[in-house]
Amino acid sequence: MKILEGKGVSKSFGGLKAVSDVEFYVEEGEILGLIGPNGAGKTTFFNLLSGALPMDSGTVLFGGQKISGLKPNQICRAGMGRTFQAAKNFPGMAVYGNVMMGALFGKPGRSASEAEQITDEVLDFVGLTEYKDKMVTDIPLSAQKQLEVARALATRPKLLLLDEVMAGLNPTEVEDAMKLILRIRDSGITVIMIEHVMRAIMTICDRILVLHHGAKIAEGTPQEISTSKTVIEIYLGES
C-alpha cells in the first residue's frame, strides 16, 4: 500500500526551480533513500512534504488524505515526523524536555503522564537515556542527531523524514545510526531519508530516488541506481 504519493510537486525561488514536477510514491513499511548532488533540492523537497514551505503546484496524498497546503503542525499531527539537517532543537531545555515537546504536542489530547511515558520509551529506544538531564548544547554531535530523531519519534509518526542524520558522524556512529533506522522501520514506521553516506543508503534502503536540479532523474532499487549510467555520471562518479 502506498502511504505517501505525490504528483507534479514543484517549488521555485524566483527564477530557480528548486523542485520541479516531481512524481513519487512511498510504500508503507519501506525505507526510501533520497540522494543527489548538493543543491539538488532534497531538503526543499522535505520542506514541501512537511509543510515548512508552501508548494507552488502539485498534490501530495498521505494515507489517501491530501496534505499539500496544510501547515506543519497539521501535517505532524496527521502522522509525519521530520528531522532537520542543521539540528533545530530547544536550547533552553534539557534533552528530556526536547523529547517531551514532541510527546506532548505530537497528537492532540495526550495527557502529561502519557507524554512522560512516551518520552521515556523514546529516549530508551534511541539510546539517549544517559543524556536526558543534560542541556542540548552539552551533548556530543552524535547525540544531537539522535535527539532530532527522538523528538520526531515522540510525536509517534507513521512516516519519518530523516534529513542527513549521519552527516559528520564517524564510521562507528554511522553503523549505530543505520541500526537505529532499521529498528525504526521494524517498529512499523515508514522512512524517507536524505543521505550522502552511500554505504548507508545502499545497505538499508529498499528503494532510492535521485534528484538533480530539482527534477527526478532516476528511481529504483540500490542495485539499479548504483549501475545507472546517468546517476553515475551526475552524482556517484566512476569507481
Add this chain to the structure above:
Amino acid sequence: MNRSNGGGSRIGQYIIPIIIIAVLFGLSFLTRTGTSMRPSYIVVLFVSILNYIVLAVSWNIFSGPSGYIALSTAAFFGLGIYVSALFGESLPLPVLMILAGAISFVIAAIIGVITLRLRGVYFTIFTFGLVLLLQYLILWYEVKFNNLRGRTVASVPYNTVFLSLLVLVGIVLLAAYFVRKSRFGMALSGIGECEDAAAHVGVNTTMVKVIAFAATSFAIGAAGAAKATTMIYIDPPIAFNVMMSFMPVLMVIFGGAGTFLGPIIGAIAFTILQEQLTTKWPKWYMIIFGTVMIISIVFLPKGLVGTIGEMKSMQKKIALLGITAGFMLIGFGFTQILEAAGVSIGGLVFPLLFGIAGFVIFANVFKRHKGKEAA
C-alpha cells in the same frame, strides 16, 4: 522545564499562589490608611505600582518566553483609557475594566492574526506603529466629528481603583504562574527557542501566539481603564503615551525576562524610582532614569533574577546580603515617603519588614537556581 525531576510535590506548586493571594489580601487593608475622599499617599503609590505590575507581568507572559517583543502595551492601555473616558459616567469600574479588556482582546486577536507571522524586529515595529496609529486615528476622529481634543474622565475613589487593580494583579500573577507550568507555557517557550521545531512537533504556533497576545492585551486594556479614572483629563497623546510601551519592557529586563519574580521586582523598583525622581528632581528625571537603565543592562544582562541564577555560592551569599540591605534601604525610603505624606509609622518597621521579605524571597530564588549550576 524538566518535569521528571524538577518541580517538587503536587502540594508544593500551590504554595506560591497561596502566598500571592495572602499578600494581596493583606495589601487590601491599606485602604484604611485614608478615606475615599482623601486617599493616603501609600494607596496612590500602590495604584501606580499595581498598574505597572499588570503591564510588566502581562508583557512577560507573552514576550518573555516567545521572544516576540511587543511594543503595543501603550496601544491597549490607551484603548482602556478611552473606554473609561467614554463610558465612565454610566458604568461601574469593574464593568469598564472588563469592557476595555474585551475590546483590547478582540483588537489584539485581529492584529495578532495579521502580524504574528512577522518574525523578529518586524513584529516589534508593527506593534509600535499600532500605538501611533491609534493615537492619530482617535485624535483625527475627535477633532473632525466631535470637535474636541481631549476628554474628562469621571473619577472613581482611589480606594476603589486600588482594590480593582489588586484583583487584576491577582488574576495576572496567578495566570503568569500557572501558564509557566502548563502545556501552553511549554508551547510558548518552544516557539521562543525554535519556532520551526515547535511547529514540526505539532504546536499550532499561530494559535498559541495569538491567544497569548490577545489574553495579555485583555489585562493591559483593563489596567488602562482603571488607571484612567485617576487621570481627570486625557487626550490621545496622554492616553497613547509611547513611554507606556517601553516602561514594562525596561522593568522586565531589569528584573529578569522570562522569570516569574523578575517583572514584579522590576515594576516595584522602577515605579518607586520614577515616583522619587519625578517629585525630587523633575528636570533630571529622564537623565537619571536612563542612566540607571543602561547601567543595569550592562551589568545585569539577564536581569536581577536571571543573574542570581548564574552566581557561584559565595557570590550568592554576598548578593543576598546586598539585596537584603537594598530592601532595607527601600524600606527607609518608604518610611520617608509616608512621613512626607503625614503618616508616621515607627522608624524601623518598614526597613525590617522589607529586609526580611527581600531575604526570604531571594533566598528562595537562590535555592531554586542551584540545580542549574551543577548541570
